[in-house]
Amino acid sequence: MIKITLPDGSVREFEPGVTAYQVAASISQGLAKAVLAAEVNGEVWDLTRPINQDSSLKLLKFEDEGGKKTFWHSSAHLMAEAIEEAYPGVKFWVGPPLDNGYYYDIDMGDNKLTEDDLRSIEKRMTELAAQANKYIRIEMSKDEAVKYFTEKGDEYKLDLLKGLTDGEITFYKQGSFTDLCRGPHIPSTEYIKAVKLLSIAGAYWKGDEKNKQLTRVYGITFPKQVQLDAHLAMLEEARKNDHRTLGRELEIFTFDDEVGPGLPLWLPKGAAIIEKLEKLAKESEHEQGYVRVKTPHLAKEALYLRSGHLPYYAESMFPPMEMDGQKYYLKAMNCPHHHKIFGALPKSYRDLPMRLAEYGTCYRYEQSGELFGLMRVRSMQMNDAHIYCTKAQFAEEFMKVNELYVKYFKIFGIDKYQMRFSKHEPSKLGQKYIDNAPLWIETENMVREVLIKSGVPFVEVADEAAFYGPKIDIQLWSAIGKEFTIATNQVDFAQAERFDLTFMNEHNEKERPIIIHRAPLGTHERFIGFLLEHYAGKFPVWLAPEQVAILPISDKYLDYAKEVRDTLRKNGLEVTLDDRAEKIGKKIRDTELKRTPYMLVVGEKEQTDKAVSVRRQGQGDLGAMGLADFTAKILEEVKNYL
């Protein structure tokens, strides 16, 4: 007998060779029906795989992460079966589960998939699922596997086999489809009741754009139709919170064909938000001893040759324009200009740390396919600053930048983010990264030490650094689940030398500063795009582009309404007056939809009492209040970033 330990700590005894399914069945029939896979000693297994020794066991249902992943992985195989059946001879690369569904990368040969084809594949998948075919695990030696795929002429699976050794090669078969696969899988296709294929896309083989492009089909499945319906409804709902939709509805920004792709136009309300963000940043930076500078939007080629951007970054820059026999580039970043400012006057160690800040506008030639609303644009204004400091000051300066992040994220109520320590990739020195291995290692160690000391959780990722040094990126997710770097904090050990930047130290010797590039609020474009989604358009009072709307009951009270408006405006608030000849219900409805935080209803009573009837967006009527009291209340909220 072997001992099976369940997550609640209870131990049950079984004959060796017992399967997780049998364990589930011994507990209850209902459980046995719902369970999809099992975690055996921390590893996800097929339900039908025999367990031969004492083990810990966790039964995974669809609701469990591992169960879901297994379910979708098996669904990918089911889709592959339907596709192979309809298009014999197509070759399959990989078909992994995702957080929401799965995909399979396929070399379709000369076949092309259309949306209509997806519908018929879906239909066939449902039919195949109903056949209740079992997913059968087959162990195979490497020689056998190589032979199988050589005969099949499948170079993709042969390529996968290269990385595998004997003993770890398994195949899975369901119905007519057999695939090289490590598994695990659900017991049978009959669990898959609801199928939706979401999209067709091209995906480069192994993610390298020099390779052939395969056809990637995205899909999602569920054990119940109602779950699929709910999922699709949720996607629909998420689309309503997409910053592109909200940006249009709330009149924040627009794009125009004649201005150009990726070049957003900020409408007055968008500009109002920008003003407030800048105010916050400028005040915060001022407190931390930053000084502000201003630099032009272009510069001669020589500047970017010196900075190293041209060799490493040219593809992302707009092509140069010729003037007076010189090439000029639109700036893709502010640092070279700032370095020139640092270098313009001799510096002493007493001047350091020197923190040069600018909301500089940069232009980057993003590939057309990458443009994405405000999140990925070609002109952007960065919450930029460069800190020039000594090695001894580095840790403290770096920590202070982190403090800024934390302060900002608290104000904005951002709690779901990931701090990513982006490192270089040694094999790409001299191509993607400046060729100085020891300096990379030294700097990365320095950054890691500071990060560990700061106690903020972070992940390390290779091959994500800037060309001049490692960086800390803050990753956030958009309403529709796209991941973005919102903020960045970069260490630069290369440019001080390239620009020959020095300061005189205490011993009357010239020394190079370390440079920190930092942009805690990223760019206005991406940050406001993110905020739109984060707040679902309901900006807090301090940040709202329209903070108060005054809604007179009728035009008899317009004079008083104007008085209220002017009083609030004198206090620096963004106020509008709805003087349309509409009924109050209509005015309220329209203002609610604009997400204006405060509505002030004014009529006979308010005029007599010098008062306002306050209505909070999303909350309803808060009752009447003296105008002076309301002004004090809202100013207090603004002051506290509420």
Added chain:
RNA sequence: GCCGAAGUAGCUCAGCUGGUAGAGCUACUGAUUUGUAAUCAGUAGGUCGGGGGUUCGAUUCCCUCCUUCGGCUCCA
């Protein structure tokens, strides 16, 4: 840039297999003077993304360019 899809009024969308376009909201005008999520009536608004082709005739079919969307690659 690559693979796939789409582009009709300011917005959301309708327009069967080719016979030069329609609704709701918005805007404007008038009436209504209104008390916490839509008052009524009228008016205006589109070289159907641009260009070219096929056709007696193109929003509809074909080509091409532009833009947008879903991905890939890339990135703040």
